[in-house]
Amino acid sequence: MAIQILDMRMSEHISIATDDGEEINNGSVLFVGDIGIQTLAVVGTPNQSDVRVWLSGTVTVHRPGGINSPPPNVELFITRNGDGTPTSGTQIYHMTFNSGTVNVTVSPISITACDFPSVSIVAAGQIRYTLFITSASPPGTGDLFLFGPVAFNGIACAGSN
Amino acid sequence: MLCQGAIGSSNRPLYANPLTLQRLFLAEWDKPRREFIHAEYVVYQKGVHRLTIQFLDVRLSEHMSRVVVPPIAIDKDKALFIGDLGVQTLPVVGTANQANVRVWLSGVVNIVRPADVMGLTPSLRLFIMRNGDGTPASGTMIYEMFYRLGTLQFTSSPISITASDFPSSSIVSQGQIRYSLFIIAFTLDEVSGLYVQGPVAFNGMAVAGSN
Numbered sequence: 001m002a003i004q005i006l007d008m009r010m011s012e013h014i015s016i017a018t019d020d021g022e023e024i025n026n027g028s029v030l031f032v033g034d035i036g037i038q039t040l041a042v043v044g045t046p047n048q049s050d051v052r053v054w055l056s057g058t059v060t061v062h063r064p065g066g067i068n069s070p071p072p073n074v075e076l077f078i079t080r081n082g083d084g085t086p087t088s089g090t091q092i093y094h095m096t097f098n099s100g101t102v103n104v105t106v107s108p109i110s111i112t113a114c115d116f117p118s119v120s121i122v123a124a125g126q127i128r129y130t131l132f133i134t135s136a137s138p139p140g141t142g143d144l145f146l147f148g149p150v151a152f153n154g155i156a157c158a159g160s161n
Numbered sequence: 162m163l164c165q166g167a168i169g170s171s172n173r174p175l176y177a178n179p180l181t182l183q184r185l186f187l188a189e190w191d192k193p194r195r196e197f198i199h200a201e202y203v204v205y206q207k208g209v210h211r212l213t214i215q216f217l218d219v220r221l222s223e224h225m226s227r228v229v230v231p232p233i234a235i236d237k238d239k240a241l242f243i244g245d246l247g248v249q250t251l252p253v254v255g256t257a258n259q260a261n262v263r264v265w266l267s268g269v270v271n272i273v274r275p276a277d278v279m280g281l282t283p284s285l286r287l288f289i290m291r292n293g294d295g296t297p298a299s300g301t302m303i304y305e306m307f308y309r310l311g312t313l314q315f316t317s318s319p320i321s322i323t324a325s326d327f328p329s330s331s332i333v334s335q336g337q338i339r340y341s342l343f344i345i346a347f348t349l350d351e352v353s354g355l356y357v358q359g360p361v362a363f364n365g366m367a368v369a370g371s372n
Binding site for chain 2: 002070073091092093095098101109111112114116155157160161
Protein backbone atom coordinates (compact mmCIF):
# COMPACT_ATOMS: atom_id res chain seq x y z
CA MET A 1 0.00 0.00 0.00
CA ALA A 2 1.27 3.44 -0.96
CA ILE A 3 3.28 5.54 1.44
CA GLN A 4 1.25 7.70 3.81
CA ILE A 5 2.40 10.42 6.14
CA LEU A 6 0.49 10.00 9.38
CA ASP A 7 1.42 12.63 11.89
CA MET A 8 4.04 14.97 13.29
CA ARG A 9 4.00 15.95 16.95
CA MET A 10 6.22 18.10 19.08
CA SER A 11 6.94 18.61 22.73
CA GLU A 12 9.00 21.58 23.79
CA HIS A 13 9.80 21.36 27.47
CA ILE A 14 12.21 24.32 27.58
CA SER A 15 12.63 26.67 24.64
CA ILE A 16 15.07 29.16 26.18
CA ALA A 17 18.10 28.23 28.28
CA THR A 18 17.29 28.64 31.96
CA ASP A 19 19.43 30.60 34.41
CA ASP A 20 20.24 27.97 36.98
CA GLY A 21 18.65 24.79 35.70
CA GLU A 22 17.27 21.79 37.50
CA GLU A 23 19.66 19.31 39.09
CA ILE A 24 19.79 15.92 37.40
CA ASN A 25 20.43 13.19 39.97
CA ASN A 26 19.64 9.58 40.75
CA GLY A 27 17.06 10.58 43.33
CA SER A 28 14.50 11.34 40.67
CA VAL A 29 13.77 10.88 37.00
CA LEU A 30 12.86 14.08 35.18
CA PHE A 31 9.94 13.97 32.76
CA VAL A 32 11.13 16.13 29.86
CA GLY A 33 9.17 15.16 26.76
CA ASP A 34 5.77 13.72 25.93
CA ILE A 35 4.01 13.27 22.59
CA GLY A 36 1.05 11.32 21.22
CA ILE A 37 1.44 10.34 17.59
CA GLN A 38 -1.78 9.55 15.81
CA THR A 39 -2.07 6.49 13.59
CA LEU A 40 -5.81 6.45 12.99
CA ALA A 41 -5.46 6.88 9.22
CA VAL A 42 -4.05 3.36 8.80
CA VAL A 43 -6.16 1.46 11.31
CA GLY A 44 -7.98 -1.31 9.46
CA THR A 45 -5.85 -0.94 6.32
CA PRO A 46 -2.83 -2.99 5.13
CA ASN A 47 -0.54 -0.17 6.23
CA GLN A 48 -1.44 -0.85 9.85
CA SER A 49 1.40 -3.39 9.93
CA ASP A 50 3.89 -1.06 8.28
CA VAL A 51 4.11 2.00 10.52
CA ARG A 52 7.43 3.62 11.38
CA VAL A 53 8.01 6.39 13.88
CA TRP A 54 11.01 8.71 13.90
CA LEU A 55 11.68 10.37 17.22
CA SER A 56 14.15 13.18 17.50
CA GLY A 57 15.19 15.65 20.13
CA THR A 58 17.85 17.68 21.84
CA VAL A 59 18.44 18.06 25.56
CA THR A 60 21.02 20.55 26.82
CA VAL A 61 22.80 19.82 30.10
CA HIS A 62 25.30 21.83 32.11
CA ARG A 63 28.24 20.63 34.18
CA PRO A 64 29.49 23.45 36.37
CA GLY A 65 33.09 24.21 37.35
CA GLY A 66 34.78 23.26 40.61
CA ILE A 67 33.37 19.75 40.64
CA ASN A 68 35.85 17.04 41.51
CA SER A 69 33.53 14.07 41.59
CA PRO A 70 33.87 11.56 38.75
CA PRO A 71 31.74 12.65 35.83
CA PRO A 72 28.34 11.00 36.16
CA ASN A 73 26.59 9.39 33.25
CA VAL A 74 23.49 11.20 32.04
CA GLU A 75 20.83 8.61 31.26
CA LEU A 76 18.12 9.35 28.72
CA PHE A 77 15.36 6.96 27.86
CA ILE A 78 12.12 6.84 25.90
CA THR A 79 9.09 4.80 26.88
CA ARG A 80 6.15 3.87 24.69
CA ASN A 81 2.60 4.01 25.98
CA GLY A 82 3.51 4.73 29.56
CA ASP A 83 1.39 6.80 31.92
CA GLY A 84 3.93 9.57 32.45
CA THR A 85 5.92 7.72 35.11
CA PRO A 86 9.35 6.33 34.21
CA THR A 87 8.68 2.70 35.09
CA SER A 88 5.46 2.41 33.08
CA GLY A 89 5.19 1.46 29.43
CA THR A 90 7.85 -0.19 27.28
CA GLN A 91 11.35 1.24 27.13
CA ILE A 92 12.28 1.57 23.44
CA TYR A 93 15.45 3.65 23.65
CA HIS A 94 18.23 4.17 26.15
CA MET A 95 21.20 6.47 25.79
CA THR A 96 24.00 7.60 28.05
CA PHE A 97 25.96 10.80 27.82
CA ASN A 98 29.16 11.69 29.60
CA SER A 99 31.12 14.87 29.05
CA GLY A 100 34.21 13.15 30.42
CA THR A 101 37.11 14.64 32.35
CA VAL A 102 36.24 18.24 31.72
CA ASN A 103 34.33 20.83 33.76
CA VAL A 104 32.30 23.90 32.87
CA THR A 105 30.54 22.42 29.89
CA VAL A 106 27.16 23.02 28.30
CA SER A 107 26.36 20.08 26.06
CA PRO A 108 23.43 19.66 23.71
CA ILE A 109 22.65 15.95 23.58
CA SER A 110 21.02 14.78 20.36
CA ILE A 111 18.58 11.92 20.27
CA THR A 112 17.42 9.98 17.23
CA ALA A 113 15.21 6.98 17.88
CA CYS A 114 13.15 4.70 15.68
CA ASP A 115 10.10 2.66 16.49
CA PHE A 116 8.29 0.07 14.40
CA PRO A 117 5.09 -0.40 16.41
CA SER A 118 3.15 -3.65 16.09
CA VAL A 119 -0.33 -3.87 14.54
CA SER A 120 -1.96 -4.04 17.96
CA ILE A 121 -0.19 -0.89 19.15
CA VAL A 122 -1.10 0.99 15.96
CA ALA A 123 -4.71 -0.15 16.35
CA ALA A 124 -5.16 2.12 19.37
CA GLY A 125 -5.03 5.10 16.99
CA GLN A 126 -2.41 6.94 19.02
CA ILE A 127 0.98 6.04 20.42
CA ARG A 128 2.42 7.90 23.36
CA TYR A 129 6.17 8.46 23.64
CA THR A 130 7.72 9.90 26.77
CA LEU A 131 11.27 11.10 27.32
CA PHE A 132 12.99 10.94 30.71
CA ILE A 133 16.37 12.03 31.98
CA THR A 134 18.30 11.03 35.09
CA SER A 135 21.92 10.61 36.16
CA ALA A 136 24.17 8.40 38.26
CA SER A 137 24.95 11.24 40.62
CA PRO A 138 23.51 11.38 44.17
CA PRO A 139 21.10 14.24 44.97
CA GLY A 140 22.76 17.46 46.09
CA THR A 141 26.08 16.78 44.32
CA GLY A 142 25.42 19.74 42.06
CA ASP A 143 27.41 18.34 39.17
CA LEU A 144 24.72 18.17 36.48
CA PHE A 145 21.87 20.48 35.60
CA LEU A 146 19.15 20.47 33.00
CA PHE A 147 19.68 23.84 31.35
CA GLY A 148 17.53 23.63 28.28
CA PRO A 149 16.51 23.90 25.58
CA VAL A 150 14.69 20.59 25.60
CA ALA A 151 12.60 19.49 22.65
CA PHE A 152 11.27 16.09 21.65
CA ASN A 153 9.51 15.56 18.33
CA GLY A 154 8.13 12.66 16.35
CA ILE A 155 6.94 11.88 12.85
CA ALA A 156 5.04 8.80 11.68
CA CYS A 157 4.85 7.31 8.21
CA ALA A 158 3.43 4.04 6.83
CA GLY A 159 3.50 1.89 3.70
CA SER A 160 5.68 1.32 0.69
CA ASN A 161 5.38 1.91 -3.04
CA MET B 162 -14.87 51.79 -15.59
CA LEU B 163 -11.45 52.67 -16.88
CA CYS B 164 -12.82 52.67 -20.43
CA GLN B 165 -15.80 54.82 -19.58
CA GLY B 166 -13.53 57.33 -17.94
CA ALA B 167 -11.46 57.39 -21.12
CA ILE B 168 -14.53 58.20 -23.16
CA GLY B 169 -15.60 60.92 -20.80
CA SER B 170 -12.25 62.65 -20.94
CA SER B 171 -12.00 62.54 -24.69
CA ASN B 172 -13.93 64.51 -27.28
CA ARG B 173 -12.40 62.69 -30.19
CA PRO B 174 -15.12 61.06 -32.28
CA LEU B 175 -12.87 58.17 -33.27
CA TYR B 176 -14.94 55.47 -31.69
CA ALA B 177 -18.59 56.10 -32.08
CA ASN B 178 -19.56 52.88 -30.43
CA PRO B 179 -18.47 52.78 -26.78
CA LEU B 180 -18.53 48.98 -26.84
CA THR B 181 -15.99 48.90 -29.67
CA LEU B 182 -13.77 51.26 -27.76
CA GLN B 183 -14.01 49.14 -24.67
CA ARG B 184 -13.17 46.00 -26.59
CA LEU B 185 -10.19 47.53 -28.33
CA PHE B 186 -8.91 49.22 -25.22
CA LEU B 187 -9.13 46.11 -23.10
CA ALA B 188 -7.57 44.04 -25.81
CA GLU B 189 -4.48 46.28 -25.94
CA TRP B 190 -4.27 46.77 -22.21
CA ASP B 191 -4.64 43.11 -21.41
CA LYS B 192 -2.42 41.73 -24.13
CA PRO B 193 0.81 41.25 -22.16
CA ARG B 194 -0.98 39.56 -19.28
CA ARG B 195 -2.87 37.24 -21.60
CA GLU B 196 0.31 36.35 -23.39
CA PHE B 197 2.02 35.66 -20.10
CA ILE B 198 -0.82 33.46 -18.89
CA HIS B 199 -0.78 31.63 -22.18
CA ALA B 200 2.97 31.07 -21.98
CA GLU B 201 2.64 29.74 -18.45
CA TYR B 202 -0.09 27.40 -19.61
CA VAL B 203 2.04 26.12 -22.48
CA VAL B 204 4.95 25.53 -20.12
CA TYR B 205 2.66 23.71 -17.73
CA GLN B 206 1.28 21.58 -20.54
CA LYS B 207 4.78 20.61 -21.57
CA GLY B 208 5.48 19.40 -18.04
CA VAL B 209 8.19 21.95 -17.34
CA HIS B 210 6.12 23.74 -14.75
CA ARG B 211 6.85 22.71 -11.17
CA LEU B 212 4.25 20.68 -9.35
CA THR B 213 3.14 21.29 -5.80
CA ILE B 214 5.12 19.98 -2.84
CA GLN B 215 4.83 16.24 -2.36
CA PHE B 216 5.80 14.18 0.63
CA LEU B 217 7.55 11.04 -0.60
CA ASP B 218 8.88 8.84 2.18
CA VAL B 219 10.30 8.42 5.64
CA ARG B 220 12.66 5.51 6.28
CA LEU B 221 14.40 4.48 9.47
CA SER B 222 17.41 2.36 10.30
CA GLU B 223 17.99 1.58 13.94
CA HIS B 224 21.25 -0.29 14.34
CA MET B 225 21.09 -0.20 18.16
CA SER B 226 18.19 1.05 20.24
CA ARG B 227 20.14 1.16 23.48
CA VAL B 228 23.57 1.09 25.10
CA VAL B 229 25.27 -2.26 24.49
CA VAL B 230 27.73 -4.07 26.75
CA PRO B 231 30.45 -4.63 25.70
CA PRO B 232 30.67 -1.79 23.17
CA ILE B 233 31.99 -2.45 19.65
CA ALA B 234 35.56 -1.37 18.89
CA ILE B 235 36.05 1.07 16.03
CA ASP B 236 39.05 -0.05 13.98
CA LYS B 237 41.25 1.96 11.67
CA ASP B 238 41.30 -0.73 8.99
CA LYS B 239 37.69 -1.73 8.69
CA ALA B 240 34.69 0.59 8.47
CA LEU B 241 31.67 -0.47 10.50
CA PHE B 242 28.38 -0.58 8.61
CA ILE B 243 25.95 1.09 11.01
CA GLY B 244 23.02 2.44 9.00
CA ASP B 245 21.18 1.52 5.81
CA LEU B 246 17.94 2.75 4.32
CA GLY B 247 16.12 2.94 0.99
CA VAL B 248 14.08 6.08 0.44
CA GLN B 249 11.35 5.59 -2.16
CA THR B 250 10.77 8.17 -4.88
CA LEU B 251 8.34 6.31 -7.15
CA PRO B 252 5.43 8.82 -7.03
CA VAL B 253 7.52 11.49 -8.80
CA VAL B 254 9.08 9.28 -11.47
CA GLY B 255 7.92 10.55 -14.85
CA THR B 256 6.57 13.81 -13.41
CA ALA B 257 8.03 17.30 -13.26
CA ASN B 258 8.95 16.77 -9.62
CA GLN B 259 11.45 14.08 -10.57
CA ALA B 260 14.00 16.86 -10.98
CA ASN B 261 13.16 18.47 -7.66
CA VAL B 262 13.67 15.84 -4.96
CA ARG B 263 15.41 16.56 -1.68
CA VAL B 264 16.39 14.06 0.98
CA TRP B 265 17.08 14.87 4.61
CA LEU B 266 19.27 12.35 6.40
CA SER B 267 19.61 12.50 10.15
CA GLY B 268 21.03 10.31 12.86
CA VAL B 269 22.81 9.94 16.15
CA VAL B 270 25.75 7.61 16.84
CA ASN B 271 26.79 7.24 20.46
CA ILE B 272 30.51 6.72 21.03
CA VAL B 273 32.27 5.75 24.26
CA ARG B 274 35.89 6.35 25.23
CA PRO B 275 36.75 4.47 28.41
CA ALA B 276 38.76 5.96 31.27
CA ASP B 277 41.75 3.66 30.89
CA VAL B 278 42.74 4.67 27.36
CA MET B 279 46.13 6.33 27.19
CA GLY B 280 46.47 6.52 23.43
CA LEU B 281 46.84 9.51 21.21
CA THR B 282 43.95 11.59 19.95
CA PRO B 283 42.20 9.43 17.37
CA SER B 284 39.73 10.83 14.87
CA LEU B 285 36.49 9.25 13.87
CA ARG B 286 35.29 9.49 10.32
CA LEU B 287 31.59 9.07 9.55
CA PHE B 288 30.45 8.91 5.95
CA ILE B 289 27.29 8.30 3.95
CA MET B 290 27.32 6.48 0.61
CA ARG B 291 24.51 6.77 -1.91
CA ASN B 292 23.49 3.69 -3.89
CA GLY B 293 26.34 1.53 -2.69
CA ASP B 294 26.11 -2.22 -2.18
CA GLY B 295 26.66 -2.17 1.57
CA THR B 296 30.46 -2.02 1.36
CA PRO B 297 32.23 1.25 2.23
CA ALA B 298 34.01 1.62 -1.12
CA SER B 299 30.90 1.32 -3.29
CA GLY B 300 28.47 4.04 -4.35
CA THR B 301 28.93 7.80 -4.18
CA MET B 302 30.06 9.54 -1.03
CA ILE B 303 27.62 12.34 -0.25
CA TYR B 304 28.65 13.22 3.31
CA GLU B 305 31.78 12.95 5.40
CA MET B 306 32.25 14.08 8.97
CA PHE B 307 35.15 13.90 11.41
CA TYR B 308 34.83 13.76 15.15
CA ARG B 309 37.63 14.17 17.60
CA LEU B 310 37.59 14.02 21.37
CA GLY B 311 41.11 15.33 21.92
CA THR B 312 42.65 14.11 25.15
CA LEU B 313 39.33 13.69 26.91
CA GLN B 314 38.57 10.36 28.52
CA PHE B 315 35.66 8.66 30.20
CA THR B 316 33.25 10.11 27.68
CA SER B 317 29.98 8.99 26.21
CA SER B 318 29.39 11.19 23.19
CA PRO B 319 26.32 11.15 20.98
CA ILE B 320 27.43 12.39 17.56
CA SER B 321 24.66 14.08 15.66
CA ILE B 322 24.51 13.85 11.86
CA THR B 323 22.45 16.03 9.53
CA ALA B 324 22.97 15.51 5.80
CA SER B 325 21.15 16.78 2.73
CA ASP B 326 20.99 15.22 -0.70
CA PHE B 327 19.54 16.59 -3.94
CA PRO B 328 19.53 13.50 -6.15
CA SER B 329 19.60 13.96 -9.89
CA SER B 330 16.68 13.06 -12.09
CA SER B 331 18.37 9.84 -13.23
CA ILE B 332 18.93 8.69 -9.65
CA VAL B 333 15.35 9.50 -8.70
CA SER B 334 14.09 7.56 -11.74
CA GLN B 335 15.08 4.26 -10.14
CA GLY B 336 12.24 4.67 -7.64
CA GLN B 337 14.43 4.11 -4.59
CA ILE B 338 17.67 5.60 -3.30
CA ARG B 339 19.87 3.69 -0.91
CA TYR B 340 21.88 5.49 1.76
CA SER B 341 24.42 3.68 3.91
CA LEU B 342 26.24 5.02 6.97
CA PHE B 343 29.75 3.89 7.95
CA ILE B 344 32.17 4.72 10.73
CA ILE B 345 35.95 4.17 10.84
CA ALA B 346 38.83 5.37 13.04
CA PHE B 347 41.87 7.40 12.05
CA THR B 348 44.66 6.75 14.51
CA LEU B 349 48.41 6.27 14.70
CA ASP B 350 47.96 3.66 17.41
CA GLU B 351 47.17 0.03 16.83
CA VAL B 352 43.75 0.51 18.37
CA SER B 353 41.68 3.67 18.45
CA GLY B 354 40.35 3.22 21.98
CA LEU B 355 36.96 4.35 20.71
CA TYR B 356 33.84 2.21 20.67
CA VAL B 357 30.33 2.32 19.27
CA GLN B 358 28.28 2.11 22.42
CA GLY B 359 24.83 2.67 21.03
CA PRO B 360 22.22 3.79 20.43
CA VAL B 361 22.73 4.21 16.68
CA ALA B 362 19.94 5.44 14.44
CA PHE B 363 19.98 6.74 10.87
CA ASN B 364 16.82 8.11 9.27
CA GLY B 365 15.83 9.74 6.00
CA MET B 366 12.93 11.74 4.66
CA ALA B 367 12.22 12.74 1.06
CA VAL B 368 10.12 15.60 -0.28
CA ALA B 369 9.76 16.98 -3.81
CA GLY B 370 8.40 20.05 -5.61
CA SER B 371 7.56 23.62 -4.85
CA ASN B 372 4.35 25.63 -4.76
